[in-house]
Amino acid sequence: MTRPLVILLTLLQLWGSGFASSRPKIGLVLSGGGAKGLAHIPILKCLDDLDIPVDCIAGTSAGGIVAALYAMGYSGRDIERIAQSINWLDFFTDRPPRPLVPFFEKNLDGRYQLEFFLDKGIPRPPSGLIFGQKFVQLFSELAFPLPGDIDFDDLPIPFRCVAVDLISGREVILSQGSLIKAMRATMAVPTMFSPVDWDNLLLIDGGVLNNLPVDVVKEMGADIVIAVDLGSPLLESGELGSADRVLTQTLRIVEAEQKKENKAMADILIVPDMRGLSSMDYFFPEKLAKILERGEAAAEEKRPVLAALQEKFGLKRSESEEPASPGEKTPLVQRKKKFILERIVIRGNQTLPTPFIGRSLGLRAGQVVDEQTLSRRIEDLYSLGYFESIYSSIYPLDEARLELRLDIKELPRAKLRLGFGYDDFKKLVITGNTVMTNLPFSGMRWESELDLVGLTRFRSRVLFSPQRLNFSIYPFLEVHYQQVPTRLYEETGRRLATYQKKSWTSRAGLGLALAKRINLEFSFAMENMDINALAASPYRDLATDRKDHLERFCLTVTADTLDSVWTPTKGFFLRADYEGSYDFTGTSIPYERLEIRVDIYDTFFWRHTLRLYGFWGISSAQIPFFKFFNPAHPMTFIGMGYDQLSGNEMKILGTQYRYKLSDFVYLQAAANLALDFEQEWSNIVYRPGLLWGIGAGLHLSTPVGPLVLMYGVGSKSLQQPRASRGMVYLIFGARF
Secondary structure, eight states, X not given: OOHHHHHHHHHHHHHHHHHHHOOOOEEEEEOOOGGGGGGHHHHHHHHHHHTOOOSEEEEETHHHHHHHHHHHTOOHHHHHHHHHHOOHHHHTSOOOOGGGSOHHHHTTTTSOSEEEEEETTEEEOOSEEEOOHHHHHHHHHHHTTOBTTEEGGGSSSOEEEEEXXXXXXXXXXXXXXXXXXXXXXXXXXXXXXXXXEETTEEEEEGGGTOSSOHHHHHXXXXXXXXXXXXXXXXXXXXXXXXXXXXHHHHHHHHHHHHHHHXXXXXXXXXXXXXXXXXXTGGGOHHHHHHHHHHHHHHHHHHHHHHHHHHHHHTOOOOGGGSOOOTTOOOTTSOSOSOEEEEEEEEEOOSSSOHHHHHXXXXXXXXXXXXXXHHHHHHHHHHTTSOEXXXXXXXXXXXXXXXXXXXXXXXXOSEEEEEEEEEETTTEEEEEEEEEEESOSSTTEEEEEEEEEESSEEEEEEEEEOOTTOSEEEEEEEXXXXXXXXXXXXXTTSOEEEEEEEEEEEEEEEEEEEETTTEEEEEEEEEEEXXXXXXXXXXXGGGSSOEEEEEEEEEEEEEEEOOSOSXXXXXXXXXXXXXXXXXXXXXXXXXXEEEEEEEEEEEEETTTEEEEEEEEEEEEOTTOOGGGOBOOOSTTTSTTSOTTTSOBSEEEEEEEEEXXXXXXXEEEEEEEEEEEEEEEEEXXXXXXXXXXXXXXXXXXXXXXXXXXXXXXXXXXXXXXXXXXXXXXXXXEEXXXX
C-alpha cells in the first residue's frame, strides 16, 4: 500500500470518528400537571430502556420535580418507586405525625376545621392551604448530600426549572442555589401552596407563565428537544353546557396560547391522553393508576420515533451518563451517606432564640449524621408548631465533614381556630379557639375556647412551660363555664326531661409533660353549680333549685399515641380522672370519683382496623347526680340513648371493627357490654345487671371530619335490660 493511500485512509478514519462523536445535544422538557405529572415516569423509563442520553432537562411544577430527580441521577424506575412510596393524602397536610405533636396541641386535635393567624388581633388566612414542609423534607432526603449552593449545570444532567415572581409578575428560570427550594418553588400552585422566598423574590408555580419550557432547554444548547405536554385538550362544543365547563375551557385556552410557540419548537412532542383526569387526582389510587397507564401508552406510541432518533445519530449513553442508584446521586460530593456534623448555622428566626432552636433540633457538633437522622430531627423541630417552613442545606467541608444551615420562617404567635360538629342530641355545636404562645414573654401559653349553639361552654387557660414542650413541669391557671343540656330517663327507658348542667369552675395546679405522649396534672378546683328545679320531677334532688359549692382536688393522667383522632388506625389512649371533695376543704358535698377510659387500635392486612375499649367508673355513695358517669355515646356505648347510661358506678367493655373500602369510605360494626352498673337517685338504687348493645354502619372520612351513620340495638332500659330497642345515630364534623 502506497504512503499517500495510508495517509488518506488515516484521515478518513479520524474524520469518521470525529463525526460520530459530534452527536446532537438532546434536551428533555417536562410540563406541569399536578397529579398528571406521574405520566412523565413511563416516558423516562422508555428513554432509559432505549439508552437515549439526555444532555439537559427543564420542567415546570410537577414536571420540574420529576426533572430534578432525573437530573440528580435517579432513573425512571427509581422515580416510580419514590412516587409509589408517598402517602399523597398525608403529604397534602402540614400536620406532623401525631405522635410527634406536643401534648398541648394534641389535646386540641380533631376539634377544628379552619385555622387563621392573628395579626394584631385581626384574623388572616395563611398564604396557602398548606406550607408544603413534608415535600421539603422529602426533597431534602432525596437530594442528600448535594450542597445547598449548587450550580444546576453541575448535576449529572444540567437542569432548569421555571417559577414566577409574584411581586413583579415575571418568569424566573432557576439555575443555581438550593435545589430543594427550587423544587418547592416550581410546584407552589397559588392558594394551594404558600409562595417561596427566594432572595428578594416571592416565587409561585411556573405554570402560570410557562408550563412547557422548550425555550429554556433551547437556551441551554439543546439541538433536539423531546417535550412531554400534559395539558388537557379543549372541550368540544357539546361539552360546554355548564358554568364550570366554560371556566375550565377559558383556562385551557390561555394555557394553549402560552404553549403554542414552545410546542412548535419541540422536535418530538409526546402528549399523553389526559381526558377525564385532573391535577388533583392524587387522592384516588385508581386514577393515579390510569395516569401511569396513559403515560405508558404515550411512551409506546412514540417508541418507534425515539428508536429512529437513536439509530439515526447513533445515540448511546456513556458510562458516566447511566442512571445512578439512589445512593449515588452526583459526582460532586463523595458518594457516602454519613458525615460528621462540624457546625450548625440557624438563620431567619425573629422571636425564638437561636440556642433554643439548636437544643430542640437535638444535634451537636461532632455527631455523625445521615439523611434519615437530619430528616427526623427537623421533623421533630417542625412538630413544635412554631414554624411555617424549615429548609435545611448542607455544605460539605471535606470528604468527612459538613456544615448544616437551617433557614427558618416562623409562624405568627397567635392563632384562631374554628370548627363545628353535629350529633343527634346536642345537634349543631360551633366552636372557636385562640392560642397565643410566647406572649407576652417566652414560655407563656394562653388558650381560650368557646362552644355555642347546642351547648354553651367557655374555657380559658394560662400556663408557663419550656418552649420545647417535650419534658416540662408547668404551673397553670384555668377558668371554666358550662351550660350543658343533660337528659333524664326513667328506669323504663322513657325520657323524663332535660335539665341544664350549669357551673363555674376555677382551678390552679401543676402539670408534667413527658415525651409528648404522657401528661399528668394535679390541681385544686372550686366549682359553683347552679341547677334550676324541674317541674313535677319524680326525683327529690331536682324538685328544688340546686346551688352547690364544691372544692376538690383533681388528678388527671393522659397517655396518647393514637395516629389520628378522626379515624385512628394504630395507637393507644388512656385517660384517668380522679376527683376528691372533702369536708376539710369547705365543700358542700363530700364525694370521690374515679373514671378510667382506655382505647387500643390496631390495623392488619391494611384494610382491617380493630378497636378494643373499656371504661371503668367508681364513686362514693354520696356522689351528687350531676357528677354521675355518663359515657352513653355511640362511640362509647352503642345501642342506648344519649345520657341513658348515667350512673354512679359502671364498667364497659367493647370492640369495634372497621373495614376500609377506600381512603374515604369505611364499613364498621361495634358491640359492647356494661357490667356492675349502678344508679342511685333520691335513695332509690337501680342495678339492672348486664346491659348490652350492638350496631353497624358507615364511616365516611371527609375534609371537615368523619361522617358516621350507625344503627344500633341494645338494652331498652334499666328496668328491662334484656328487652331491645333500635336506634339510629348520626355524627358529623369535629369532636366536642
